[in-house]
Amino acid sequence: MPQFAYACLTRSQRVSHENLRLRDKDWLEGIEKWFASRAYGREITEPIPPMFTPFSLRDMTLTNRVVVSPMSMYSAVEGMPTDWHFVHYGSLATGGAALLYTEMTDVSPEGRITPGCPGIWNDEQRDAWKRIVDYVHAHTGAKIAMQIGHSGPKGATKEPWKWDPEILDEPLDEQDRWPILAPSALPYDSYSPVPKAMDRDDMDLVRQQHVDAVKRADAAGFDMLELHAAHGYLMSSFITPVQNKRKDEYGGSLENRLRYPLEVFGAMREAWPAAKPMSVRISAHDWMDGDSVTPDEAVQIARAFSDAGADIIDVSSGQTSHESEPIFGRMFQTPLSDKIRNEAHVATMAVGNIYEVDHVNSILAAGRADLCCLARPHLADPRWTLRAAAQYEYRGEAVVEPNQYFHGYRQLELNLKRAAEMAINA
Numbered sequence: 001m002p003q004f005a006y007a008c009l010t011r012s013q014r015v016s017h018e019n020l021r022l023r024d025k026d027w028l029e030g031i032e033k034w035f036a037s038r039a040y041g042r043e044i045t046e047p048i049p050p051m052f053t054p055f056s057l058r059d060m061t062l063t064n065r066v067v068v069s070p071m072s073m074y075s076a077v078e079g080m081p082t083d084w085h086f087v088h089y090g091s092l093a094t095g096g097a098a099l100l101y102t103e104m105t106d107v108s109p110e111g112r113i114t115p116g117c118p119g120i121w122n123d124e125q126r127d128a129w130k131r132i133v134d135y136v137h138a139h140t141g142a143k144i145a146m147q148i149g150h151s152g153p154k155g156a157t158k159e160p161w162k163w164d165p166e167i168l169d170e171p172l173d174e175q176d177r178w179p180i181l182a183p184s185a186l187p188y189d190s191y192s193p194v195p196k197a198m199d200r201d202d203m204d205l206v207r208q209q210h211v212d213a214v215k216r217a218d219a220a221g222f223d224m225l226e227l228h229a230a231h232g233y234l235m236s237s238f239i240t241p242v243q244n245k246r247k248d249e250y251g252g253s254l255e256n257r258l259r260y261p262l263e264v265f266g267a268m269r270e271a272w273p274a275a276k277p278m279s280v281r282i283s284a285h286d287w288m289d290g291d292s293v294t295p296d297e298a299v300q301i302a303r304a305f306s307d308a309g310a311d312i313i314d315v316s317s318g319q320t321s322h323e324s325e326p327i328f329g330r331m332f333q334t335p336l337s338d339k340i341r342n343e344a345h346v347a348t349m350a351v352g353n354i355y356e357v358d359h360v361n362s363i364l365a366a367g368r369a370d371l372c373c374l375a376r377p378h379l380a381d382p383r384w385t386l387r388a389a390a391q392y393e394y395r396g397e398a399v400v401e402p403n404q405y406f407h408g409y410r411q412l413e414l415n416l417k418r419a420a421e422m423a424i425n426a
């Protein structure tokens, strides 16, 4: 199988898609045609970079494989998205990525991370999100997904730019805090507030808040939903034994730790239209010694959410404890996506230090993920995918370039081509 050979050649993440093109252009183009033929479900005779091929989840078809990863803006007022969000998401949606995620959007005021986090717990918020969604649908080729979450033990903190640089996830001053919830009454760090260990009534309430959020997100017109079950927030804090010390049927074994997150996800799936897809973001590695989530456990976590109706797993990692020691580097979480995709046989999105066009094509062609999420690169360049299309002189249907920007991208195409020729001749 051609993908096996490609995966072996690129496994070290040192040899990339474009390296392979330099070494054997015909072979690489054969891989591109093979990949595109599978993506289109018919024979494709012209090579297409893997990132510019379509991908479908339920009734939603994405025109390409680039995703804007969820990024909190900490700029809401009383949970209301503002003009900042309208311009920010509107601008990202014209940038060529096929799928755009909102930041973590909270199911209740108490479920916010910071006072600047947006919500979807009332109808005014729903309408403000609808204005953004309507803009995206009317003016761009992108689909838009909402990431829904509850901050759990990491709630009631200051916006990151207000932190004392020495204090990660710095709590709000005491008079500004709201009561926070978690599986166990364990503060996130020594200086964090002590959460209430959730009882069954709290669990019922929070599950219902997630369901109400789902209904509002549907009414706002979102194409897809994600449950945030990563990074130490409420769902993640149930899954990781680092934070979940319960002695009842919601703590202990992985099966028990997954019980409540699966219950919430199942209720959300039931409330969300069957034609629309859902993803779950997980922390696939706690990066800690001792009793903690390991990549092997992550395969089981992914399988459990997939069995409960998740269409794709968004594979992140860590942020479940300040004591974790992640090994950062280029594409550092992609091996976790690879493992989950190929062992649990579920579709995955890779994320984390993926910033070059070449990274995206290499990950996709090797079968290490189905989609690639980029966060920080989109803050620096909201039109990252349009730029990539200009770099490849790609003019096909996978990238919707706004007519209004036509002249800018023709000039960019020429300039990038000239720069590449000069680099070869230098």
Ligand SMILES: Cc1cc2nc3c(=O)[nH]c(=O)nc-3n(C[C@H](O)[C@H](O)[C@H](O)COP(=O)(O)O)c2cc1C
Binding pocket: 069, 070, 071, 072, 073, 102, 103, 104, 147, 228, 230, 231, 281, 316, 351, 352, 353, 354, 373, 374, 375, 376, 377
């Ligand atoms: C400013 C900022 C805010 C973020 N907010 C969220 C969030 O709301 N939800 C989430 O799941 N991840 C969040 N993340 C994590 C990103 O989605 C992504 O996983 C991470 O930045 C690694 O990707 P990157 O190397 O492309 O930046 C945030 C990252 C940044 C930089």
